Amino acid sequence: MSEPASPDPDASTDAEVFLDAARTRIDAYLHEVLPPTDGPSARLAEAMAYSILAGGKRLRPALAQAACRAVGGDEERVLPFGAALEMIHTYSLIHDDLPAMDDDDLRRGRPTSHKVYGEALAVLAGDALHTLAFEVLLVRTEPADLARQAALELARAAGPHGMVGGQVEDLGAAGREPDEETLLLIQGGKTAALLRAACRGGALIGGGDEREVEAAGRYGRHLGFAFQMVDDVLDVTGTAETLGKTPGKDEAEHRMTWVAFEGVEATKARAEQEIGWAVEAIRDLPGRALLAGLARFVTRRDR
């Protein structure tokens, strides 16, 4: 039986198939590296598993795998790094959802960590995932120099000049008149930094040369901005059911978003522009077709 022809000229079917396979690989790997829930500190292990095994899209590990393949590498090698990315992402979601931060009750369609385990354990489950990310990556990536480089990509993207810095800017910007510079600073840190690191690390571990790692990083950064723009749009147009989290929060909290800055349509156009730049950045990579398809697919999501 022949496969039906893809109705999508930009290979979004291939992207979807790849994303599914990448998610299956990383989910299996995460089960392997998380602490057992029947050992010591069982409640901590349970809280860690609750948040990270809640069935996210696994975009960051998938991008790492795609960037690895795009430079000719074997994506199995990048699973420790992918698991670390997902742990860092999940820790940040747990902490962001805390009452003192965004005070969110719903995440990935389920009650947030502190609603289930209480605030203290939620803080600690986030902390534990944060540390475990570095442990898993450093133990399981060879050789040592590559492990170090990949861990540095992760640390720089997650730290005060990346994800956490962006979160602080976001908190400080609430209620202020939106401006482009601040939006780039917030979302460059909160989202684009980690997607950039996912792609750089994937290309690095896949054996890419400096030029290829740079190209993958630019792609990831543009994709990160596009992704966040789509997220801003969905917060206005989506429902709790389709989003798996509470919609309308951005406006309710006077958060600085692209939609608040220039409206839904202009934000959609800006996202398209970012995707164009992302695709342009990887024009010389051997495996550019997969990355280009992913860029279009993940920003066309309705959730």
Added chain:
Amino acid sequence: MSEPASPDPDASTDAEVFLDAARTRIDAYLHEVLPPTDGPSARLAEAMAYSILAGGKRLRPALAQAACRAVGGDEERVLPFGAALEMIHTYSLIHDDLPAMDDDDLRRGRPTSHKVYGEALAVLAGDALHTLAFEVLLVRTEPADLARQAALELARAAGPHGMVGGQVEDLGAAGREPDEETLLLIQGGKTAALLRAACRGGALIGGGDEREVEAAGRYGRHLGFAFQMVDDVLDVTGTAETLGKTPGKDEAEHRMTWVAFEGVEATKARAEQEIGWAVEAIRDLPGRALLAGLARFVTRRDR
């Protein structure tokens, strides 16, 4: 001019001199590696500096330097690792002090981070120090394999099977009848794991062989228990002024401590025993005198 003879037969003067020098070294180094408070995310940088430059004893970086010297290494080489230890320790203090955790208003003689910067920024300042610890250590330790090994010592000691695991046990044990096994689990994680890692990492980076690294680690672990026992005693016998934090909290919160388990005198005797074991563990190290002096000095503190 000749130096006056030390009045202390176990060389506590030498220990005190070493601790002062080690603290000066690490304080200067921390200033160098912290993000500038006049750059982007200035408030985050300020919150990070507020907590880590609050003038702690720097016990962990000092032990790393001492273990490095004890195997014949140059303590300058261990400063990135020492800074990472202090960042991990400080992040854990910031998070432990949060209202949802120990709800403490005073730390190192000053208002706690969330009292000054609010809960959201306190959570994020802790997170940022946590990530920066790995960045500083990995960027600044050579060669790559040693950087990886040291980062793994840190991650294992700080993560779900170490510090964070101990903190979770501590929360779960509050109000329960004290027992030795649980106390060893709590304090093995909360305190002893990081002191063990400090000594193992110091010996590693100092060029120690496997046997020396093991010995330094056993020393650190016993010292960690002794230190925590002294801390439990001081919570009963100290004042806010001498402690720099609120005393009497353990009992008020029905926390499981050695003092609750067997009283002040028996806890002091147990701490002495741990110090004896710590000193015994390093009997074959070339630089054992300094480590032995430190063990006696830091557990004889009145604050």
